[in-house]
Each structure stands twice: as structure tokens, then as C-alpha cells.
Amino acid sequence: MEGLIAIFVALVVGIFLLSTIRRSMTWIRPFQRGLHERFGRFMETLEPGFYFIPKIIPFIDVVVTMDLREFFVEIPEARVITRDNVVLEVDCIVFYQVVEASKAFYEVNNLDGAVVNLAEPGLRNVIGTFTVDEALASREIINTRLRDDMDRYTDKWGTRVTKVEVKRIDPPKDIQEAMHKEKTAEQIRRAVVIEAEGQKAAAINVAEGRKQSAILEAEGQMQAQIDLAEGQSKAITLVLDALHNGKVDEEVLNYIFVKDTLPKMFTSESNKWILNFDLPDILNKVKALASPKD
Numbered sequence: 148m149e150g151l152i153a154i155f156v157a158l159v160v161g162i163f164l165l166s167t168i169r170r171s172m173t174w175i176r177p178f179q180r181g182l183h184e185r186f187g188r189f190m191e192t193l194e195p196g197f198y199f200i201p202k203i204i205p206f207i208d209v210v211v212t213m214d215l216r217e218f219f220v221e222i223p224e225a226r227v228i229t230r231d232n233v234v235l236e237v238d239c240i241v242f243y244q245v246v247e248a249s250k251a252f253y254e255v256n257n258l259d260g261a262v263v264n265l266a267e268p269g270l271r272n273v274i275g276t277f278t279v280d281e282a283l284a285s286r287e288i289i290n291t292r293l294r295d296d297m298d299r300y301t302d303k304w305g306t307r308v309t310k311v312e313v314k315r316i317d318p319p320k321d322i323q324e325a326m327h328k329e330k331t332a333e334q335i336r337r338a339v340v341i342e343a344e345g346q347k348a349a350a351i352n353v354a355e356g357r358k359q360s361a362i363l364e365a366e367g368q369m370q371a372q373i374d375l376a377e378g379q380s381k382a383i384t385l386v387l388d389a390l391h392n393g394k395v396d397e398e399v400l401n402y403i404f405v406k407d408t409l410p411k412m413f414t415s416e417s418n419k420w421i422l423n424f425d426l427p428d429i430l431n432k433v434k435a436l437a438s439p440k441d
Contacts, residue, residue, distance in 0.1 A: 166205075167205045167206070168205075170203070170205035170206060171199055171200045171203050171204070171205040172197070172198070172199050172203070173193070173197070173198040173199075173203055173210045174197055175193050175194065175195045175196055175197075175198070175210075175212065176195060176212075177195045178214060178215055178216050179195065179212045179213060179214055179215065180192050180193065180194065180195075180212070180213050180215060180248035181193030181194075181198070181210045181211070181212050181213075181248075182210065182211040182212075182213065182248060182249060182252055183203075183208060183209075183210055184208065184209045184210070184211070185204070185207060185208045185209075186207065189249065189253070190208075192248055192249055193210065198210070211252060213245055213248035213251060213252055214245070215244065215245050215246070215248065216244070217242055217243070217244040217309060218242070218243060218244070218259070219240055219241060219242045219243070220240070220241050220243075220259050220262050220263050220266075221238070221239075221240050222238055222239045222240065222241060222263060222266045222267060222270065223238065223263075223267075224236055224237070224238040224315075225237055225238065225267055225270060225271065227270060227271050227274045227275065228271075228275060229274060229275065229277055229278055229279045229282055230275060230276060230277060230278050231278045231279060233278075233279040233318060233319070233322055234319060235274065235279065235282060235316055235317065235318055236315070236316075236317040237270060237274060237313060237315065237316050237317075238313075238314055238315050239266070239270060239290075239293075239311060239312060239313040239314055240311075240312050240314060241262055241263075241266050241297070241308060241310075241311050242308070242309045242310040242311070242312075243258075243262055243301065243306050243307065243308050243309060244306065244307050244309055245258075245305060245306055246305055246306065246307050247305030247306075248305065249305065250303065250304055250305025250306075251304055251305040251306055254303060254304050254305065255304045255306075258304065258306065261304065262297075262301070262306075262308075265297055265300060265301070266293070266297060266311070269293050269296050269297055270289075270293060270313075272296075273289055273292045273293050273296070274289060274316075277289070279318055279322060282316060283316055283318070286313050286316065289313055290310075290311045290312060290313055291311075293311045293313075294308050294309075294310060294311040297311070
């Protein structure tokens with residue numbers, strides 16, 4: 148009997164010693180922080196590491212660990228009214244992280260639930276300032292504004308909202324159909340405008356080409372006339388120089404006049420000429436100058 152009692156006492160003492168050793172040992176992992184309490188009072192925040200007696204007094208001290216990793220909560224689908232009175236179905240996801248373990252543990256109960264209940268009215272308030280078109284086109288703005296609004300409030304919980312992501316914004320079916328028709332009409336309008344602008348550009352190019360062609364043709368004609376005038380001027384100059392250098396007398400000039408110029412003067416029926424010269428004298432001179440062949 149006494150042996151059984153001794154064994155029982157030894158077991159009790161062993162269990163007590165093991166429990167005492169266990170309660171005096173604490174491991175704080177790298178992503179955790181420890182909240183050290185003594186007699187129910189918060190003493191300090193323990194950094195990652197191993198703690199033992201006398202830092203931790205068994206049965207007197209309590210250490211609560213807080214996880215500092217980033218967490219997320221999904222916000223249930225909510226019906227939100229926009230500024231132009233359209234009901235949208237919206238859901239989102241919120242990412243948050245504990246930055247002060249003591250505040251996150253002592254200042255709020257059920258941190259996940261608090262974040263969800265803070266995000267739902269915040270989402271309604273933010274989207275309520277947009278029209279349906281603005282809400283669909285401003286998802287990043289909604290994310291940023293909701294994150295900033297929540298982060299200002301969660302500071303007292305020692306928690307930082309790192310990101311808010313709106314996953315879905317669905318307008319009613321009739322609004323979706325109306326938006327689809329509007330988008331189709333806008334695309335048709337753009338196609339008509341682009342086609343009209345293309346036709347206008349083509350007409351302008353054709354007109355510009357005709358203008359340039361007319362300008363080039365006029366310039367060509369002008370240059371041809373200039374070249375002809377310069378050629379005639381050079382020919383006259385050469386003839387005059389030849390006449391001057393050759394010392395052509397009056398008899399040669401009379402011969403040239405009768406042989407070349409005089410026949411051309413009578414080719415037109417509308418020309419009327421009155422000749423006042425001594426024809427017999429001219430003929431005698433031509434006869435004297437002309438060869439038998441002429």
C-alpha cells in the first residue's frame with residue numbers, strides 16, 4: 148500500500164515538474180510577437196526567440212502570441228447604389244497586417260469580423276459617390292479610396308490595410324444591355340466618322356494632286372515660252388551679228404526681203420498692204436544679184 152502511495156506521489160510530482168518546466172518555456176517564431184502578462188497585467192512585447200525562467204515565471208506569467216503575417220478576408224457580395232440611383236452588386240477582398248501586436252489583441256475582439264464590418268459600409272460610401280459608368284471605369288480609384296478610409300480607422304487596432312481589391316462590379320441586366328447597345332452605336336459612329344475622314348482625305352489628296360499638276364503644267368508652258376523667246380533672241384542676235392560682221396549692203400537685204408519675207412506677207416487673206424517703193428529699181432537689182440537657177 149505504501150508503495151502505491153509512493154508511486155502516485157512520484158507521478159504527481161513528475162507531472163507538476165513537467166508542467167512547471169513547460170509553463171516556464173516560450174518559443175516566439177520569426178513571424179510572431181509575444182504579449183507577456185503577469186498577474187493579468189500587460190508587461191511587454193516579446194521579440195522572436197526562446198524565453199525561460201526567470202523571464203517567464205510559471206503559473207504567474209502568461210504569453211500570448213500574435214501572428215504578424217499578412218491576412219485577407221473576403222467581403223460578402225453587397226448591393227450598392229450609385230450616384231445615379233443604379234443598384235450594383237459588388238464584392239471585394241481586403242488584405243491587412245498586424246503591426247502592433249498589443250493593440251491588435253487588446254483593442255479589438257475578432258479582428259477579421261471587425262475588418263469585414265468596416266469594409267462593407269466603406270464600400271457603399273465610396274461607390275455611392277460615382278455614377279455607374281464612373282464606377283465601372285474607376286476600379287483602381289475605388290480600391291485606393293476604400294483602402295485609405297479603412298486604414299485610417301484600423302490604426303487604433305494596430306493593423307494596417309495593405310490592399311483592397313474589388314473583384315466584381317455587376318450592374319443590372321437591363322443596364323448591361325443598354326450599355327452594350329450604346330457601345331455598339333458608338334463603334335458604328337466611329338466607323339462612319341473614320342470612313343468620312345478617309346473620303347475627305349482622299350478628295351483633298353486628289354484636289355491637291357490636280358493643283359500640283361496644273362501648277363507644273365503652267366510652269367512647263369511658261370518655261371517653254373521662256374526658252375522659245377530666249378532662242379529667238381539668240382537667233383536674232385546671231386543674225387544681226389552675222390549681218391554686222393559680213394557687212395551686208397542694201398542690195399543683199401533687198402534680195403532677202405524679196406526671196407523670204409515678201410512671199411510670207413501675202414499668205415494670209417486678211418492682210419492688206421500698201422507698198423510704196425520703186426519696184427522697177429528693186430527688180431533690176433534682184434535680177435542683177437540672182438543666179439540663173441534662182
